[in-house]
Amino acid sequence: MTHAADLPQPLSLAAFGPLTGDVTVPGDKSISHRSLMLGALAVGETRVTGLLEGEDVLATAAAMRAMGAQIERSETGEWRIHGVGVGGLLQPAGALDMGNSGTSTRLLMGLVASHPITATFVGDASLSGRPMGRVITPLGMMGATITATPGAGKQTLPLTITGACPAIPLTYTLPVASAQVKSAILLAGLNTPGDTTVIEPIATRDHSERMLAGFGATLSVTESPQGRIITVRGEAELKPQTIQVPGDPSSAAFPMVAALIVPGSDIIIRNVGINPTRAGLITVLQAMGGRIDLLNQRTVGGEPVADLHVRHSALTGIEVPPEGAPSMIDEYPILFVAASQAQGRTIMRGLEELRVKESDRIAVMAHGLAACGVACEELADGLIVHGRGGDPVPGGATIATHLDHRIAMSFAVLGLNAAQPVIVDDARPIQTSFPTFAAMMSGLGATARH
Numbered sequence: 001m002t003h004a005a006d007l008p009q010p011l012s013l014a015a016f017g018p019l020t021g022d023v024t025v026p027g028d029k030s031i032s033h034r035s036l037m038l039g040a041l042a043v044g045e046t047r048v049t050g051l052l053e054g055e056d057v058l059a060t061a062a063a064m065r066a067m068g069a070q071i072e073r074s075e076t077g078e079w080r081i082h083g084v085g086v087g088g089l090l091q092p093a094g095a096l097d098m099g100n101s102g103t104s105t106r107l108l109m110g111l112v113a114s115h116p117i118t119a120t121f122v123g124d125a126s127l128s129g130r131p132m133g134r135v136i137t138p139l140g141m142m143g144a145t146i147t148a149t150p151g152a153g154k155q156t157l158p159l160t161i162t163g164a165c166p167a168i169p170l171t172y173t174l175p176v177a178s179a180q181v182k183s184a185i186l187l188a189g190l191n192t193p194g195d196t197t198v199i200e201p202i203a204t205r206d207h208s209e210r211m212l213a214g215f216g217a218t219l220s221v222t223e224s225p226q227g228r229i230i231t232v233r234g235e236a237e238l239k240p241q242t243i244q245v246p247g248d249p250s251s252a253a254f255p256m257v258a259a260l261i262v263p264g265s266d267i268i269i270r271n272v273g274i275n276p277t278r279a280g281l282i283t284v285l286q287a288m289g290g291r292i293d294l295l296n297q298r299t300v301g302g303e304p305v306a307d308l309h310v311r312h313s314a315l316t317g318i319e320v321p322p323e324g325a326p327s328m329i330d331e332y333p334i335l336f337v338a339a340s341q342a343q344g345r346t347i348m349r350g351l352e353e354l355r356v357k358e359s360d361r362i363a364v365m366a367h368g369l370a371a372c373g374v375a376c377e378e379l380a381d382g383l384i385v386h387g388r389g390g391d392p393v394p395g396g397a398t399i400a401t402h403l404d405h406r407i408a409m410s411f412a413v414l415g416l417n418a419a420q421p422v423i424v425d426d427a428r429p430i431q432t433s434f435p436t437f438a439a440m441m442s443g444l445g446a447t448a449r450h
């Protein structure tokens with residue numbers, strides 16, 4: 001018998017008036033993964049509130065349980081993690097199913113790399129096409145043995161990794177701007193004798209650094225002409241923490257752009273992380289004329305947070321500075337949607353990394369925007385979008401989401417200012433990062449058709 005969850009679930013959103021209201025978005029995905037991983041390596045009980053309960057994070061929780069941590073969710077939604085201590089991870093009995101989650105895969109590979117265990121990682125079709133060589137190379141230099149599946153010039157899942165114990169400390173300059181690669185090496189460094197150093201020529205999200213320091217690891221970060229130099233002292237002892245996970249700016253991006261493009265809208269999104277290594281989209285949308293005000297700025301759990309007041313705005317196309325790409329790397333699909341509503345051209349470059357996300361986000365967005373009547377030019381490293389000056393896009397297309405949550409949510413938002421419905425062929429991938437997306441958009445006044 002075919003189960004309902006096995007069938008594609010189409011979704012379209014429409015707006016028959018302004019979006020209004022006051023909402024919160026689920027917890028930050030990057031911080032949620034790291035809370036579970038570091039909690040699982042601390043000795044004692046770590047408590048986490050606001051954890052994102054999306055499929056990606058649940059895959060991390062299942063993997064940490066399989067390697068010995070006790071992880072429970074209380075009825076109030078608080079998560080309690082009893083860790084095994086750095087060096088204490090156990091050999092998992094079966095393969096670790098990472099689902100769609102690149103972050104789970106790459107960071108957990110780092111953890112396994114310096115433990116005396118063997119783990120096999122498997123994932124869905126999207127994850128199984130993504131490059132793992134970027135973590136295999138440095139973790140191999142630290143002594144781990146990794147056998148991956150060769151595919152189209154890259155190493156992919158399924159893969160098996162046997163950790164080295166003791167692992168060899170490493171100093172490594174990142175060849176791609178990737179917080180996942182940085183974090184994999186730092187996490188491997190936790191159970192490695194001596195100092196492990198990552199040099200990042202271009203700054204990427206710094207949640208690992210903030211949280212490692214918060215859990216009591218000895219960590220230094222210095223700026224140099226080569227970039228940021230991050231060193232973690234090995235054989236660390238992590239102390240359990242109480243963590244409040246702030247709202248995910250990458251999820252807030254969807255209601256934010258929705259309010260900017262639907263005439264008359266006026267919304268508040270509460271408790272959104274505005275860490276400068278993540279908040280690039282807000283700056284870019286403001287430069288395009290977006291009325292986004294940051295209210296009640298404060299610090300929650302070591303991260304800067306604000307309430308965002310967003311109003312419908314006349315947007316103007318700009319040339320988006322490529323050097324800001326890492327601070328908004330997951331937000332380009334929804335920025336392309338905002339650009340389709342702007343007056344004039346928006347030029348976005350320096351985005352090679354978008355081609356190796358959950359889908360090739362440049363190609364998939366260019367194709368889908370064209371199908372909705374938006375003129376755009378696909379470049380090897382970006383996209384030029386010719387905006388329609390705020391007029392509804394023609395729409396009337398069904399978009400293939402390619403197992404990519406952010407493609408699904410971006411086109412659902414585009415449908416809010418389209419003459420004909422924009423139908424997302426399968427909304428199930430949204431469960432990976434933003435399970436309450438459709439309900440939240442309905443709460444703001446959008447009409448969701450499933």
Ligand code: S3P
Binds near residue numbers: 029030031177329353
């Ligand atoms: C993430 C880093 C980014 C981002 C991903 C989450 C993280 O990936 O796209 O969604 O939590 O470290 P890259 O490191 O591949 O840029």
